[in-house]
Amino acid sequence: MPLPDALAALHRDLGIPASYGAERGLPLHPEARESELELIAHGDEGRPILLVAAAARAWRQMAAAAAAEGVTLVAVSGFRSVTRQAELIRVRLDRGRTLDAILRYVAAPGFSEHHTGRALDIADRPDSELEESFGSTAAYRWLDRNAPRHGFHLSYPRDNPHGIGYEPWHWCWRAAPDSRWPSTQPDSGRWPSNQP
Numbered sequence: 436m437p438l439p440d441a442l443a444a445l446h447r448d449l450g451i452p453a454s455y456g457a458e459r460g461l462p463l464h465p466e467a468r469e470s471e472l473e474l475i476a477h478g479d480e481g482r483p484i485l486l487v488a489a490a491a492r493a494w495r496q497m498a499a500a501a502a503a504e505g506v507t508l509v510a511v512s513g514f515r516s517v518t519r520q521a522e523l524i525r526v527r528l529d530r531g532r533t534l535d536a537i538l539r540y541v542a543a544p545g546f547s548e549h550h551t552g553r554a555l556d557i558a559d560r561p562d563s564e565l566e567e568s569f570g571s572t573a574a575y576r577w578l579d580r581n582a583p584r585h586g587f588h589l590s591y592p593r594d595n596p597h598g599i600g601y602e603p604w605h606w607c608w609r610a611a612p613d614s615r616w617p618s619t620q621p622d623s624g625r626w627p628s629n630q631p
């Protein structure tokens with residue numbers, strides 16, 4: 436499927452090869468609509484952390500279930516726009532990192548599950564960095580056993596086929612297995628029209 440024009444232009448601007456999605460076997464993820472998003476927490480500097488309503492509900496239930504077993508789960512990052520995703524890449528390019536290294540942990544704009552408002556980065560304390568070491572915490576062990584019951588699934592396990600590094604913190608909510616998610620309907624979201 437060809438990229439929408441605005442997204443293709445953004446990719447060219449960042450130097451992302453046109454073959455990115457096909458090569459990595461990553462689907463496009465349309466942005467959730469603002470009206471679908473709900474505040475679940477505040478992150479750094481009061482930054483709002485948003486998820487679509489159904490995922491927000493599942494998150495609250497999951498965090499409460501973990502807390503009842505003495506395990507703290509902290510939401511660190513949720514919905515992210517295509518524009519914000521591009522900024523994350525630009526900032527890293529400006530710091531002198533190579534595009535290859537950046538794309539190992541930051542998906543190209545349009546391809547991040549965070550656009551959908553269903554993906555959540557989870558830590559065990561508010562100030563924690565998202566690092567592989569999260570995979571050896573009690574919080575991760577709890578998620579590994581219990582998150583699927585709440586509809587959250589680890590997207591990027593070790594040695595995943597997408598060329599994305601191991602991300603024990605990144606969980607994506609899906610409705611029941613027979614639901615239509617991930618949706619391939621082009622009208623299930625919107626693309627920003629103000630891309631350069």
Ligand SMILES: [Zn+2]
Binds near residue numbers: 555604606
């Ligand atoms: Zn993530």
